[in-house]
Structures are given as C-alpha cells and as structure tokens.
Amino acid sequence: MNLTCAILHTDRQVSEQLEMFIAKTPFLSLCGEYSNPIEALKGYYENKVSLYFVGIQQEAMEGINGMEFSRLLSPSTRVIFIADTPRYAAECFRLDALDYLVSEISFLVFFEAVNKASRWFSLKGEAGMPFTLLPEKAQTEQPKVLYVKSDSRIIRLDMSRICYIEGLGDYVKIYSKDESKPVLSLCSMKYMEEKLPPDEFIRVHRSFIIRKDCIRTIESNKIALEKRSIPIGDVYRKKLKSYISNYSVL
Known part of the structure; x- marks a missing residue:
C-alpha cells in the first residue's frame, strides 16, 4: 500500500526532518510541503492526501492554526500532529488524531506512527468503509481512554x-x-x-x-x-x- 502524505509546518527544520523520514519510508509518497494553511488546503484537494503531518502551533496570517486546519479535512484523511509540548495532546486526540509526536522525533518514533497509519488504511480497505462510518449509537458512546507520555510521544490508550x-x-x-x-x-x-x-x-x-x-x-x-x-x-x-x-x- 502506498500512502500520499503532506506536511503543514512553519518550522523549516522540522519540515526537512519529516521530509527525510518520509523519503526513508517505502510506503509513503510526499506530495506537498506547506507553511501556509490556505495553500495546504488547496494542495490537499488537488492531491487527495491520505496522511497529513500538521504542526500543532501552526499560525498563519489567515488565522488558521493546526487544529482548525485538521477540522477542514475529510474523516478519511488521518492526521499526525507535530508539537513541541504535550499541552495540546488531549484536545488533538479528541479530534481523532492518529498520533501526537513531541519535540525531537527519532525515525523509530516516526515509523511507529506511520506504520499505525498503514494498518488503519489496510483495515479500512478490507472493511470497504472508513472507521468513522459507525452506527449512530456507536458514535455517541465515547470510549474510556488514557493519555500517557512515552519517549517523545503522547499516546492515547483505549482502557x-x-x-x-x-x-x-x-x-x-x-x-x-x-x-x-x-x-x-x-x-x-x-x-x-x-x-x-x-x-x-x-x-x-x-x-x-x-x-x-x-x-x-x-x-x-x-x-x-x-x-x-x-x-x-x-x-x-x-x-x-x-x-x-x-x-x-x-
């Protein structure tokens, strides 16, 4: 399976590190790198991005931050947030983030996160529908979750x-x-x-x-x-x- 991905981050150093990690991952194909959310959204619809790496403190003159940007994406697109603090982890996971990576990210941590994305899309393909299309009752029942810090990540665990x-x-x-x-x-x-x-x-x-x-x-x-x-x-x-x-x- 090959996943198209894109980056939205104002820090060029972080973007370059992500680009390097993506290049080393055989099932990822980078189709865009942006610092402006409006341009990123335009590229999103043109390239049908499956996986987005979004800077959590992303700010632009249009006033759209990373979390607001993620709300504009289709439920079939998964988001991995990149942050320099665990402060926003709970809110990001409430937005159904796939993962939340903090600070100095190693390739191992990055690969574990994108491998989770690969498994998600594989299962979605087997089921023939996105996981978000659940019966109405299931959508209203929020699972009990636990957030823990492990290495440079905040991980959401289903209790x-x-x-x-x-x-x-x-x-x-x-x-x-x-x-x-x-x-x-x-x-x-x-x-x-x-x-x-x-x-x-x-x-x-x-x-x-x-x-x-x-x-x-x-x-x-x-x-x-x-x-x-x-x-x-x-x-x-x-x-x-x-x-x-x-x-x-x-």
Whole structure:
C-alpha cells in the first residue's frame, strides 16, 4: 500500500526532518510541503492526501492554526500532529488524531506512527468503509481512554484494551491486547491506580494492576491471565477476596 502524505509546518527544520523520514519510508509518497494553511488546503484537494503531518502551533496570517486546519479535512484523511509540548495532546486526540509526536522525533518514533497509519488504511480497505462510518449509537458512546507520555510521544490508550500494568521503579509498562510490545511511561503505580476506573481494574501486587475481565484463573498465590501469571501480594489479597465475593463461586 502506498500512502500520499503532506506536511503543514512553519518550522523549516522540522519540515526537512519529516521530509527525510518520509523519503526513508517505502510506503509513503510526499506530495506537498506547506507553511501556509490556505495553500495546504488547496494542495490537499488537488492531491487527495491520505496522511497529513500538521504542526500543532501552526499560525498563519489567515488565522488558521493546526487544529482548525485538521477540522477542514475529510474523516478519511488521518492526521499526525507535530508539537513541541504535550499541552495540546488531549484536545488533538479528541479530534481523532492518529498520533501526537513531541519535540525531537527519532525515525523509530516516526515509523511507529506511520506504520499505525498503514494498518488503519489496510483495515479500512478490507472493511470497504472508513472507521468513522459507525452506527449512530456507536458514535455517541465515547470510549474510556488514557493519555500517557512515552519517549517523545503522547499516546492515547483505549482502557478496554489494557490487559495489565507492571511497575518498574519510576516507570510503568502498559500491556494491551493484540499489541506485541508494552508502552513504557514515566509514571508511578499509585498514579496509575488513581487514574484507572476501580470497577474495571484492580491492584493485586505492588508491581501489578490487572484488568478484571482479563482474569482466567485465580490460585492461592497467583492470577493467570491469557499470556501471563501475575503474583498476588499479601497486602492486596483482602481486596481481591472482596472482589471475588461479589460473585457466586460454584
């Protein structure tokens, strides 16, 4: 699959770095690089851009910033925002951004983001329709999400897909369903426990928080998930028993 892409950014150095990364990516084809949103919009319709890299603090004399520009694009076009601060991440993801890259972007981080775009368009082609064309009820139901900083990115995680979280000192590793690698974030387990809904997640060890519906079996000292056994800490055993007591055990 070959994806047409374009860049809208006022910082020429950032644009040049993106151009270099795009040239190294075999499935991307650059069809435009702009610093003016009006010109960018004109080129967008002429070239049928699939993927747009947009500077989040993009300002032009026409008064259109990056987020406003993204609202003018078709839902079938995916946007990766480029920023020098995580400040606008939540708002950008509410605009259904594909990714949000922060500051000094490495090629690895860039490639992970555009590979996500490639998967999205592949699935869209298999389904024969864009993901945005959902039943009316599904459009009104907003999924519970979690925003975490990992390297130079702000990543949006769907809570329903998180399987478990493992604490590693000042960091946590977040394991999600159908993802081969966890997301590593500078964050404490206490903070994660406070942010996760208690009706869906439970802390069972000082180093582990698990999603309740991922539990397969419970033994005296461990809990079996689909691909991992999690130890049960003595401090958290009472809370786990309380959770189990809400259900009938035959």
